[in-house]
Amino acid sequence: MVIESMISNGLxxxxxxxxxxxxxFYSDKNYEYQAKALIKSILMNMEKDVEMFYYTIGFDSxxxxxxxxxxxxxxxxxKPTGYRTFEFYKPTIS
Numbered sequence: 001m002v003i004e005s006m007i008s009n010g011l012x013x014x015x016x017x018x019x020x021x022x023x024x025f026y027s028d029k030n031y032e033y034q035a036k037a038l039i040k041s042i043l044m045n046m047e048k049d050v051e052m053f054y055y056t057i058g059f060d061s062x063x064x065x066x067x068x069x070x071x072x073x074x075x076x077x078x079k080p081t082g083y084r085t086f087e088f089y090k091p092t093i094s
Contacts, residue, residue, distance in 0.1 A: 019047050026055035026073070036063060 023042055027035045035054060042050060043065075052068045054061065058075040 020050055022051040022053060024053045024055070026057060028057040029059040032056075032059075032061060032063070035061070039063065039065065039068065 023038075023046075025035060025038055039052060039054075042052060050067065052065070053071060054063070054068055055071045055073050057073045060072060061070050063070070
């Protein structure tokens with residue numbers, strides 16, 4: 001009732017949203033099973049033209065799909081263990 005009143009009084013504006021065009025995700029080898037589940041979910045529930053960008057951290061994924069773009073992210077072997085990944089995965093504090 002409250003939400004209906006807010007809509008009718010112009011306090012909540014319903015705006016059509018543009019459909020999602022792409023999904024970006026990442027994992028290392030240990031969590032690739034989650035990437036597989038995400039891809040399956042995207043294919044079942046989203047528009048047919050959604051592009052997927054998968055950053056693989058320190059490994060080459062064997063997952064294949066025509067809309068899947070795999071981007072390898074090498075591990076920096078010069079950094080100590082735990083800090084060898086790219087900044088969005090585990091930011092370092094300076």
